[in-house]
Amino acid sequence: LKLLTAARDLKRRKARERNTLFVVEGVRATEELLRSPITTRGALVTAALAEGERGHRLLEALRRVVPEVLEVEEPEMESAAHTDSPQGVLVIADVPERALNDVVVAGRTRILLLDGVQDPGNAGALVRTAAALGAAATIALPGTVDLWSAKVVRSAMGTQFHHAAMHADLKAVEEFLDRNGIPLWGSESGAPDVAASHPAPERLALAVGNEGSGLSPVLRARIQRLVGVPTRAGVESLNVTVAAGIILYELSR
Amino acid sequence: LKLLTAARDLKRRKARERNTLFVVEGVRATEELLRSPITTRGALVTAALAEGERGHRLLEALRRVVPEVLEVEEPEMESAAHTDSPQGVLVIADVPERALNDVVVAGRTRILLLDGVQDPGNAGALVRTAAALGAAATIALPGTVDLWSAKVVRSAMGTQFHHAAMHADLKAVEEFLDRNGIPLWGSESGAPDVAASHPAPERLALAVGNEGSGLSPVLRARIQRLVGVPTRAGVESLNVTVAAGIILYELSR
Numbered sequence: 001l002k003l004l005t006a007a008r009d010l011k012r013r014k015a016r017e018r019n020t021l022f023v024v025e026g027v028r029a030t031e032e033l034l035r036s037p038i039t040t041r042g043a044l045v046t047a048a049l050a051e052g053e054r055g056h057r058l059l060e061a062l063r064r065v066v067p068e069v070l071e072v073e074e075p076e077m078e079s080a081a082h083t084d085s086p087q088g089v090l091v092i093a094d095v096p097e098r099a100l101n102d103v104v105v106a107g108r109t110r111i112l113l114l115d116g117v118q119d120p121g122n123a124g125a126l127v128r129t130a131a132a133l134g135a136a137a138t139i140a141l142p143g144t145v146d147l148w149s150a151k152v153v154r155s156a157m158g159t160q161f162h163h164a165a166m167h168a169d170l171k172a173v174e175e176f177l178d179r180n181g182i183p184l185w186g187s188e189s190g191a192p193d194v195a196a197s198h199p200a201p202e203r204l205a206l207a208v209g210n211e212g213s214g215l216s217p218v219l220r221a222r223i224q225r226l227v228g229v230p231t232r233a234g235v236e237s238l239n240v241t242v243a244a245g246i247i248l249y250e251l252s253r
Numbered sequence: 254l255k256l257l258t259a260a261r262d263l264k265r266r267k268a269r270e271r272n273t274l275f276v277v278e279g280v281r282a283t284e285e286l287l288r289s290p291i292t293t294r295g296a297l298v299t300a301a302l303a304e305g306e307r308g309h310r311l312l313e314a315l316r317r318v319v320p321e322v323l324e325v326e327e328p329e330m331e332s333a334a335h336t337d338s339p340q341g342v343l344v345i346a347d348v349p350e351r352a353l354n355d356v357v358v359a360g361r362t363r364i365l366l367l368d369g370v371q372d373p374g375n376a377g378a379l380v381r382t383a384a385a386l387g388a389a390a391t392i393a394l395p396g397t398v399d400l401w402s403a404k405v406v407r408s409a410m411g412t413q414f415h416h417a418a419m420h421a422d423l424k425a426v427e428e429f430l431d432r433n434g435i436p437l438w439g440s441e442s443g444a445p446d447v448a449a450s451h452p453a454p455e456r457l458a459l460a461v462g463n464e465g466s467g468l469s470p471v472l473r474a475r476i477q478r479l480v481g482v483p484t485r486a487g488v489e490s491l492n493v494t495v496a497a498g499i500i501l502y503e504l505s506r
Contacts, residue, residue, distance in 0.1 A: 121374070125492055132489035133482075159489060195506060229386075229502060236385035236412060238498065239378055245495035246502045249482060253448060 003042045003070050006092055007080035013146045020095040022148035024158075025086035027058055032158025034061050039094040042068040046077050049088030058089065066091065082150030095148050098166040100176040103137045109203045110135040110248060111182065113173065115219045116143035116210035117240065123147060124155020125241040126208065131156075131163035133248045138165040139173060143216065170218065177205055183224050186215050187247050189237050191228035200251040208244045256295045256323050259345055260333035266399045273348045275401035277411075278339040280311060285411025287314050292347040295321040299330050302341030311342065319344065335403030348401050351419040353429040356390045362456045363388040363501060364435065366426065368472045369396040369463035370493065376400060377408020378494040379461065384409075384416035386501045391418040392426060396469065423471065430458055436477050439468050440500050442490050444481035453504040461497050 009015045010023050021041065024033045027049075033040065043066045049055040062069050072080070081090055103111070112130040117123045123145045130138045138160075140147050147156075147165050156165070168176075177184055182203040207223065209215035215223070229238055229246050238246075262268045263276050274294065277286045280302075286293065296319045302308040315322050325333070334343055356364070365383040370376045376398045383391045391413075393400050400409075400418050409418070421429075430437055435456040460476065462468035468476070482491055482499050491499075 125495070128489070129491060129495050132484040132491045134485040231385040232387040236381070238382060238385045239494070241492070242378070242382050242495055242498035245491065246499050249499045250502070 001042050001068065001092065003044055003068065003092065004072065004076060004080050006042075007044060007090055010092065011082055013149065016095070016146065016148055021092055022095050022153065023082050023150045024091045024093055024153055025081060025083050025089065025150050026154055027055060027087050027089060029154055029158045030058060030062070030089050030091055032161055033091060033093060034065060036158070036161035038096055038161050040066045041092045041094065042066060042070065043092070044070050044072050044077060044080055044090040046072060046074055046088040048074070055088060062089070062091070083154055098164055100139070100166070100168055100172055103164055103176070105136065105180045105182070105203060107202070109182070110251065111205040112138045112244065112248070113205055113207035114138065114140040114144045115207050115216055116141070116213070117208065118145055119211055120145050120149055120151035121155045122211060122240050124152040124157070126244055127152070127156040127163060127165045128159045129241055129245045130248065131159035133245065133252065135248065136164065138163065140165070140167045141173065141219065142169055143210070174222065184222055185225045185227055186220065186223040187243055188214060188226045188228055189231075189243070191226035193230050194227040194247045194250045197225065197227050197251075198253075204251060206244065206247060206251070208240050211240055254295050254321065254345065256297055256321065256345065257325065257329060257333050259295075260297060260343055263345065264335050266402065269348070269399065269401055274345055275348050275406065276335050276403045277344045277346055277406055278334060278336050278342065278403050279407055280308060280340050280342060282407055282411045283315070283342050283344055284311060285414055286344060286346060287318060289411070289414035291349055291414050293319045294345045294347065295319060295323065296345070297323050297325050297330060297333055297343040299325060299327055299341040301327070308341060315342070315344070336407055351417055353392070353419070353421055353425055356417055356429070358389065358433045358435070358456060360455070362435070363504065364458040365391045365497065365501070366458055366460040367391065367393045367397045368460050368469055369394070369466070370461065371398055372464055373398050373402055373404035374408045375464060375493050377405040377410075379497055380405070380409040380416060380418045381412045382494055382498045383501065384412035386498065386505065388501065389417065391416065393418070393420045394423055394426065394472065396463070427475065437475055438478045438480055439473065439476040440496055441467060441479045441481050442484075442496070444479035446483050447480040447500045447503045450478065450480050450504075451506075457504060459497065459500060459504070461493050464493055
């Protein structure tokens with residue numbers, strides 16, 4: 001793999017999808033990556049990485065497990081980096097092969113569906129929140145930002161390296177939900193308080209929509225129940241991640 | 254007011270504090286500003302603003318209520334802007350005079366305390382969340398990012414224009430809490446589930462700490478109860494805003 005060229009190429013979603021490769025940047029996310037089962041292909045590092053003790057340890061770990069570690073100059077790193085401050089480290093790794101059929105549906109099961117979430121920061125925070133609150137999977141429907149973009153990976157703080165985050169189309173998701181007897185609920189601003197929806201089903205998928213336009217009409221038509229978080233005088237809105245976090249928490253009781 | 258010079262100067266926190274002025278950028282935040290009681294001093298706009306219908310309406314509103322509206326070229330706007338994409342509009346306004354004594358403490362009252370929150374995106378999201386969930390005020394303790402920085406204002410989506418967000422030192426906050434009989438609780442990763450803390454006091458202040466180091470030792474020593482949100486195997490952490498949102502929601506029942 002020509003690491004510099006590959007890293008630059010992978011800035012395009014199409015290139016990530018064609019090669020099923022993605023880029024991880026920054027010290028913390030890279031540490032998480034090396035603790036995960038994801039296969040790495042190569043790493044770019046700058047001299048700055050090894051200056052601190054944490055970076056030094058990370059560099060040693062990279063040299064042990066990554067097939068190729070290339071030291072580059074700062075300007076090269078900048079031209080290859082997908083985010084503003086890669087902190088001297090960029091790793092190219094395989095997008096893990098995940099399928100809906102691999103999602104473990106047993107006991108109390110929660111699935112988060114992203115239906116057109118566009119902001120990478122929100123998408124990453126949603127993956128992180130779903131992982132932390134014990135959801136079995138986070139599934140991104142078409143129209144959602146690429147979960148394997150460097151900004152999403154960074155915002156998710158590496159949680160998608162082990163949490164079952166994946167893309168799937170609506171037909172596959174519907175079949176999966178039907179087959180496993182999982183009802184589909186949706187989060188919507190102004191919908192009835194989620195606290196009034198108890199007892200919650202043992203298995204449940206919760207969909208959250210686009211930051212501006214909410215749930216897509218096609219998904220909304222399939223939703224069995226809309227739930228929300230009451231806000232002050234109905235005037236203020238909650239960030240999509242905060243709303244999803246509150247609903248997933250409330251439904252976990 | 255020399256608008257261009259002033260806007261550039263106000264990038265520094267010290268300048269904002271000395272002049273008790275701040276900058277609002279972007280269409281949505283400016284719309285919120287004009288709906289609020291906050292006094293404006295002047296606005297910079299580019300030709301791009303009036304191109305869309307929404308921007309055109311905003312420009313007309315600015316001309317009606319802002320003392321001085323100056324049209325500038327794109328490069329000037331860029332040099333004056335505090336955020337990456339000001340969308341053709343930047344307004345200089347007075348930081349509202351707010352005091353702890355003005356906070357309305359009546360009936361069920363929730364106060365959010367920011368104790369060293371450093372990320373502007375998080376601070377803004379916390380203000381927005383507290384406002385949406387009906388908190389009476391959001392108070393930033395020393396060590397917290399300036400609530401009147403353009404990034405925080407943008408992330409808060411204008412909620413702090415009417416929600417009582419303000420800075421105060423620890424001594425003043427303690428006196429305020431004592432005087433009003435408001436107990437101080439803290440949010441901490443790994444602390445007992447907030448759901449186990451019912452019944453919650455009628456009046457309550459909830460402190461959230463720094464993204465990395467959590468609550469400061471000096472505040473932590475004053476906290477009467479630590480609450481948290483249980484996460485999967487204790488491994489994952491929640492974003493500070495999501496955790497605060499869940500706790501404020503849970504304590505509102």
